[in-house]
Amino acid sequence: MLDVVVVSPARPVYEGRAKGLRVPSAEGQLGIQPKHADLVAALGVGELKIEREDGKTDAFAVWGGFLKVGGTKVTVLVDRAEKAAEIDKAAVQKELEETKKALRAPKSDESYTQLMEQRAWCQSRIRVADSRL
Amino acid sequence: MAEQAKVIRKRIKSVSSTKKITKTMEMVAGAKLRVAQQRVQSSGPYLDNLRGLMREIGACGVDVTRWPHFETREVKRSLLWIITANRGLCGAFNTNLIRLGKKTYEQKIAGGIEVDLHASGRKGVAALRYQGVPTVATYIDEMKDRPEPSDADFFQKILTEPFLNGDVDEVVVVYPHWINSARQPPTALRLLPIAPESETGGTEGGGKQTDGDAPGQKRSAHGVTPLFEPSAEEILDRLLPLYLRQTIYSILAEAVASEQFARRVAMKLATDNAEEMVTNLTRDYNKARQAQITKELAEIIGGAEALK
Numbered sequence: 001m002l003d004v005v006v007v008s009p010a011r012p013v014y015e016g017r018a019k020g021l022r023v024p025s026a027e028g029q030l031g032i033q034p035k036h037a038d039l040v041a042a043l044g045v046g047e048l049k050i051e052r053e054d055g056k057t058d059a060f061a062v063w064g065g066f067l068k069v070g071g072t073k074v075t076v077l078v079d080r081a082e083k084a085a086e087i088d089k090a091a092v093q094k095e096l097e098e099t100k101k102a103l104r105a106p107k108s109d110e111s112y113t114q115l116m117e118q119r120a121w122c123q124s125r126i127r128v129a130d131s132r133l
Numbered sequence: 134m135a136e137q138a139k140v141i142r143k144r145i146k147s148v149s150s151t152k153k154i155t156k157t158m159e160m161v162a163g164a165k166l167r168v169a170q171q172r173v174q175s176s177g178p179y180l181d182n183l184r185g186l187m188r189e190i191g192a193c194g195v196d197v198t199r200w201p202h203f204e205t206r207e208v209k210r211s212l213l214w215i216i217t218a219n220r221g222l223c224g225a226f227n228t229n230l231i232r233l234g235k236k237t238y239e240q241k242i243a244g245g246i247e248v249d250l251h252a253s254g255r256k257g258v259a260a261l262r263y264q265g266v267p268t269v270a271t272y273i274d275e276m277k278d279r280p281e282p283s284d285a286d287f288f289q290k291i292l293t294e295p296f297l298n299g300d301v302d303e304v305v306v307v308y309p310h311w312i313n314s315a316r317q318p319p320t321a322l323r324l325l326p327i328a329p330e331s332e333t334g335g336t337e338g339g340g341k342q343t344d345g346d347a348p349g350q351k352r353s354a355h356g357v358t359p360l361f362e363p364s365a366e367e368i369l370d371r372l373l374p375l376y377l378r379q380t381i382y383s384i385l386a387e388a389v390a391s392e393q394f395a396r397r398v399a400m401k402l403a404t405d406n407a408e409e410m411v412t413n414l415t416r417d418y419n420k421a422r423q424a425q426i427t428k429e430l431a432e433i434i435g436g437a438e439a440l441k
Contacts, residue, residue: 005178008179009176009179009282009375009379010176010281010282011175012175026363027362030362037359037360038358038359038360039359039361040186040189040360040361040365041362042363042368042371065375066368066372068182068359069359070359075182077182077183077186079375
């Protein structure tokens with residue numbers, strides 16, 4: 001079993017025991033199971049999925065931050081986190097459309113990277129909102 | 134005598150209505166305080182964890198001095214950020230902050246250091262202007278009643294850029310440091326350069342939070358370093374801005390909570406004071422009324438006696 005703590009800048013998001021979790025690291029999906037080697041990783045944009053002790057899964061859309069694994073203690077520091085109940089799907093859909101529109105004519109390389117992250121953030125929020133069903 | 138009773142009655146009325154106002158303000162401040170306190174508490178774990186990560190990276194033999202954030206230079210120019218409230222009626226809260234801010238400022242000037250003074254909060258801005266202390270920038274609307282982490286972005290840019298460009302050699306913040314709900318002393322905190330020892334608690338009061346990170350440290354001491362992905366350097370690159378932002382966010386949150394606390398205390402005192410005044414005035418009023426009755430009685434009796 002893992003002891004998982006998820007905190008965002010504004011508040012603690014999740015705390016509990018878990019069988020395992022999946023996090024979007026900066027370089028791709030990472031799966032953490034018990035007895036994982038100690039690790040510190042930077043996070044990207046995507047879905048954080050925590051498989052709870054009772055077998056149910058909690059999903060969050062997350063953006064940025066870090067993951068720290070030390071023994072059985074897993075700490076996830078996220079810059080932003082939203083769970084399904086907090087996501088206004090219609091608003092996100094609209095945001096996604098606007099981001100896509102802006103992506104067709106990005107002003108600079110920098111804004112392109114930003115927009116790509118923005119798009120991924122919208123998409124992962126929509127996926128999390130859908131996964132509730 | 135009838136005049137005097139009337140005057141006292143008027144004063145009682147005015148004091149009671151003031152009391153009603155201060156009582157309301159006390160309750161409003163109390164409600165805001167609860168929310169603000171919650172915000173301070175929930176911003177803590179993130180900051181403590183970031184600090185723990187930084188410590189771990191430092192313990193793994195990464196030379197942190199390569200990052201300009203840690204660079205200690207001879208201080209020729211200093212950026213001083215003084216935080217006060219936008220509103221008054223909170224006792225000595227603003228005065229104490231301004232006093233510490235001005236003291237810090239004068240010490241630096243006396244030491245031959247040039248100071249770029251940034252002032253936040255309407256009260257501080259006004260006081261510094263009145264005292265003739267020059268400020269390079271003032272922020273009033275940027276100080277939110279309900280700060281969000283994103284509000285700290287603005288200040289992070291303003292505070293860190295001059296340091297990283299080499300325009301200033303240190304960044305110091307004067308703010309009310311929320312230790313607990315009984316103590317929020319005005320504190321001067323050196324934000325930049327980041328002192329390697331401040332990562333281990335000390336001035337920031339993170340000491341009690343180190344328990345959770347102790348196992349990590351022990352392992353590092355045993356020579357088992359964690360894996361870093363992508364690399365310790367890259368993680369530190371991403372971590373430093375977040376660390377600064379979160380520090381600033383918690384400063385903003387602490388300032389708001391301390392202000393509400395100071396206001397609640399001040400309004401409680403004012404309410405108690407008004408209460409006491411009403412009691413005393415009522416006593417005076419009764420005395421005056423009694424004196425008037427006695428006087429009238431004496432007159433009637435005197436008149437009746439005279440008719441005999």
